Amino acid sequence: MIQAEGLTKRYGETQALAGVDFSVPAGTILGLLGPNGAGKTTAVRVLTTLALPDSGRGTVAGIDVVKHPGEVRRHIGVAAQDATLDPLLTGRQNLVLVGELSDMGRAPARARATELLAQFELTDAADRVLKGYSGGMRRRLDLGAALMTRPPVLFLDEPTTGLDPTSRQRVWEAIRELLGEGVTVLLTTQYLEEADALAHRIVVVDHGKVIANGTPTELKEASRSARLEVSLAAPDTDGRAAGAMAPLVSGRVHVSEDGRRLSAGVDASPGLATAVVRALDAAGVLVDNIEVRQPSLDDVFFSLTGGHIEGEDEDEAIGSAGGAAAASAGGGGKSAERQELEGVRA
Ligand SMILES: Nc1ncnc2c1ncn2[C@@H]1O[C@H](COP(=O)(O)OP(=O)(O)OP(=O)(O)O)[C@@H](O)[C@H]1O
Ligand SMILES: [Mg+2]
Incomplete structure (x- = not known):
């Protein structure tokens, strides 16, 4: 029509x-x-x-x-x-x-x-x-x-x-x-x-x-995997929790700034959350909360558009005016911002 x-x-x-x-x-x-x-x-x-x-x-x-x-x-x-x-x-x-x-x-x-x-x-x-x-x-x-x-x-x-x-x-x-x-x-x-x-x-x-x-x-299906989110009772200062989780997830384990929240892409399968809790428990890590999140349309949208907003390019140009180091970190800054957004949505 x-x-x-x-x-x-x-x-x-x-x-x-x-x-x-x-x-x-x-x-x-x-x-x-x-x-x-x-x-x-x-x-x-x-x-x-x-x-x-x-x-x-x-x-x-x-x-x-x-x-x-x-x-x-x-x-x-x-x-x-x-x-x-x-x-x-x-x-x-x-x-x-x-x-x-x-x-x-x-x-x-x-x-x-x-x-x-x-x-x-x-x-x-x-x-x-x-x-x-x-x-x-x-x-x-x-x-x-x-x-x-x-x-x-x-x-x-x-x-x-x-x-x-x-x-x-x-x-x-x-x-x-x-x-x-x-x-x-x-x-x-x-x-x-x-x-x-x-x-x-x-x-x-x-x-x-x-x-x-x-x-x-x-x-939603096209946005690849689900996301595993784990909250810890204490910050993962020595990387023990991230290390214990790594073999069970696909890709990198992302650790929040305060070290208390770990997240990673996973192929959601039955028993996954249990396996992760066991691995963390065996490593002596105390888990507060664990969640396997199916992708929302927000995830799809952000993964497709890179979470950009109109005028972002200009903003980045202003941000990188601070020096060569800032300019070379442009791409990394963007992905950090995306992780930040994912953290907020979680
Ligand atoms: N009459 C116009 N003159 C000049 N530029 C225009 C004109 N109309 C649209 N544009 C530009 O074309 C692009 C697409 O605009 P459009 O209005 O179609 O976007 P949109 O998806 O409807 O955005 P929004 O969600 O803000 O309504 C924008 O960069 C806009 O600035
Ligand atoms: Mg419009």
Whole structure:
């Protein structure tokens, strides 16, 4: 229902899209996941006819987005990342306006607006101006506006960014309901949890390129091994604990700064935790806690993107201005930061 084939788009020096391919089968939801600046919004803008690609092809319901933009627009609903509704109009007026701009006619637009306001629990706020809405109420109204014409294909650009957990859950429920009605959805998000909860397939983009494409389960399985985390009663000052653990794990044993937490990649097998506790016990090490953690989508994301954030390169350049030693330690610093992040998530 939605197809991107080799899409590229450059803004000056920035290659926002560097050859992006994905497709969304009818009635399914694709999660387009990526950090800030990855190219998510650019992909959405191209596929919703708001921006022209430099090369490649996009289609919605089989219709080419460059050749027949008007026809594509009749099939789609869009909840953009930046506010598109009028802050000086009420929620109801905004929805009716969206309907009228889509040639709905006033009476059907009013009826549909009332229905959507109720569906998104905005009936009480319907006749208040948007300026006074909370972030969550606005996002729900954005979603309502995208649904005014009952489009079969929806583009939702970060529909829950900045929402509290309750509001996020409500938006998720609304999206699940739409799926039940057979709508096809392209959803962008920075929240792995969101993609995991909603999407049939996930495409991870970074620097304008697709770096992974699969079901949530496939992506988790692809992130290699599980992680073994051990907390010790006392710091491993002489490396005895790390030494006892090493033969049972794959790769290096990472020791936290305070020496109390050891972690390593493992091939999770039954009895592994027991074997590790026995080995540590035999070495005279007292264990506080042991855990074998299956990879989360966060792990996948960090291992794929290197946990980079937009502007990191610049930050590193500033960091390395301190001297040659700092510059040569750049790569090591990054992996240490990643381990740090893994520690935080654990
Ligand atoms: N109109 C524009 N002019 C110049 N550069 C742009 C423009 N739109 C996007 N970019 C650049 O293209 C890159 C991709 O931007 P895009 O908005 O698609 O990212 P995103 O994945 O949606 O990020 P976010 O999660 O922050 O919304 C970024 O480096 C951005 O600065
Ligand atoms: Mg964006």
